[in-house]
Amino acid sequence: MQYSKSFIFTVREDPKVAECVSHKLLLKGSFLYMVSSGIYSYLPLGLRVLENVSNIIRKHMNASGAQEILMSALQPIEIWQKTGRDEVLSEVMLRFKDRKNRTLVLGPTHEEEVTEIVKKHISSYKQLPRILYQIQTKFRDEARPRFGVVRSCEFIMKDAYSFDVDEEGLARNYEAMRSAYQAIFKECGLNFIMTEAESGAMGGNVSHEFMVPAEIGEDMLCECQKCGKHFKDMSNCPECDSKLNERRMIEIGHVFKLGTKYSKAQEALFIDKDGVRKPVIMGCYGIGVSRVLAAIVETNYDDKGVIWPKSVSPFDVQFVCLDEKLIPEASSMVESLERNGFNVLFDERSEPAGVKFNDAYLLGNPYIVIIGKNYASSKKIDLEIRKTRQKTSLSEEELINFLKNEYGK
Numbered sequence: 001m002q003y004s005k006s007f008i009f010t011v012r013e014d015p016k017v018a019e020c021v022s023h024k025l026l027l028k029g030s031f032l033y034m035v036s037s038g039i040y041s042y043l044p045l046g047l048r049v050l051e052n053v054s055n056i057i058r059k060h061m062n063a064s065g066a067q068e069i070l071m072s073a074l075q076p077i078e079i080w081q082k083t084g085r086d087e088v089l090s091e092v093m094l095r096f097k098d099r100k101n102r103t104l105v106l107g108p109t110h111e112e113e114v115t116e117i118v119k120k121h122i123s124s125y126k127q128l129p130r131i132l133y134q135i136q137t138k139f140r141d142e143a144r145p146r147f148g149v150v151r152s153c154e155f156i157m158k159d160a161y162s163f164d165v166d167e168e169g170l171a172r173n174y175e176a177m178r179s180a181y182q183a184i185f186k187e188c189g190l191n192f193i194m195t196e197a198e199s200g201a202m203g204g205n206v207s208h209e210f211m212v213p214a215e216i217g218e219d220m221l222c223e224c225q226k227c228g229k230h231f232k233d234m235s236n237c238p239e240c241d242s243k244l245n246e247r248r249m250i251e252i253g254h255v256f257k258l259g260t261k262y263s264k265a266q267e268a269l270f271i272d273k274d275g276v277r278k279p280v281i282m283g284c285y286g287i288g289v290s291r292v293l294a295a296i297v298e299t300n301y302d303d304k305g306v307i308w309p310k311s312v313s314p315f316d317v318q319f320v321c322l323d324e325k326l327i328p329e330a331s332s333m334v335e336s337l338e339r340n341g342f343n344v345l346f347d348e349r350s351e352p353a354g355v356k357f358n359d360a361y362l363l364g365n366p367y368i369v370i371i372g373k374n375y376a377s378s379k380k381i382d383l384e385i386r387k388t389r390q391k392t393s394l395s396e397e398e399l400i401n402f403l404k405n406e407y408g409k
């Protein structure tokens with residue numbers, strides 16, 4: 001991608017509306033566009049990161065036997081009345097009437113809808129177990145949308161739902177999801193903590209939350225001063241009786257054992273081996289995909305900008321050409337990097353070097369390659385590692401070998 005033709009328009013000043021680091025950097029770097037408070041559009045750079053995170057999620061979900069679907073955002077109010085959650089969630093639910101006078105909801109979550117889908121298609125134990133998931137936009141009329149995409153009114157969630165004949169099956173799927181989550185967050189470069197949690201409006205009783213420690217976190221966890229274990233509400237660590245410190249956390253994922261709460265209320269029944277009709281046993285598993293993006297930034301930045309982990313960065317390499325005369329050589333190197341499977345943002349703009357470096361640091365792609373005046377004599381280019389700011393001078397061949405090694409290609 002040539003920078004001069006891209007839809008990347010960074011800004012120098014810190015946006016006045018920015019409430020935290022991720023909000024500020026994502027706006028400054030033109031990853032996001034703020035439509036209104038709590039409402040955001042993703043520009044090309046932000047969408048690339050979102051797609052990378054989504055694909056990591058897909059890979060691990062598919063590997064654990066889950067199948068992807070895409071449910072509607074518009075839902076009839078009637079399915080919510082079956083479970084009584086039209087009242088429980090009435091404050092966050094955006095509802096309106098269409099021209100036929102139907103009351104519709106913009107789905108804040110999808111337990112009800114997925115239960116209807118399963119009710120329609122599953123009738124026998126032979127069709128179970130199954131896991132369905134989607135990556136889709138949720139709508140919640142949040143009381144306090146805050147911190148950009150950390151808490152917004154329209155956000156992207158990965159929600160998965162498991163369906164089993166018995167508790168043992170549910171326990172197996174719950175474990176499969178839990179370990180998929182660990183693999184997902186690790187691959188996204190997040191330092192996360194898994195904790196036991198209350199299940200709130202979802203019902204059921206067993207649940208775990210995945211948290212990332214961060215200053216702006218809206219959740220609080222107690223951390224044992226001695227063993228480092230985390231708990232929700234306690235005064236001393238039950239395991240070593242040491243004192244607990246409070247730490248702020250961002251919740252990025254949440255897994256629940258739902259049991260039969262929804263299947264009973266909506267009559268999603270199956271005929272078991274013994275010929276008896278029983279409610280399907282369910283679990284649900286959510287990841288705030290857009291919030292993950294913010295959590296990655298909140299924990300990976302410096303005074304110059306974002307430092308994306310390799311696995312999710314918009315580009316692998318930002319290739320900075322400092323001399324217009326060298327554009328042919330630079331272009332050929334960019335092509336050769338692309339042939340080797342690397343995504344390159346080629347900064348061939350006629351801007352001062354300082355502007356190009358500022359943008360490279362702000363955008364936070366993991367490797368910055370610089371071609372400048374001394375290339376003519378030395379045939380060497382500079383490689384700067386965004387995270388450590390470490391610089392090395394190398395040949396084109398050495399650069400490609402280095403990157404292949406870094407990316408395991």
Ligand SMILES: Nc1ncnc2c1ncn2[C@@H]1O[C@H](COP(=O)(O)OP(=O)(O)O)[C@@H](O)[C@H]1O
Pocket residue numbers: 109140142149150151152153155156157200251252253254286287288289290291
């Ligand atoms: N308003 C929001 N903005 C961005 N992400 C959200 C929002 N609400 C929830 N999420 C993300 O979706 C995941 C699943 O949502 P859920 O646990 O149902 O929400 P909550 O914890 O608010 O009840 C959460 O772990 C969080 O990462």
Ligand SMILES: [Mg+2]
Pocket residue numbers: 251253254
């Ligand atoms: Mg939650």
Ligand SMILES: [Zn+2]
Pocket residue numbers: 224225226227228229237238239240241242
């Ligand atoms: Zn302890």
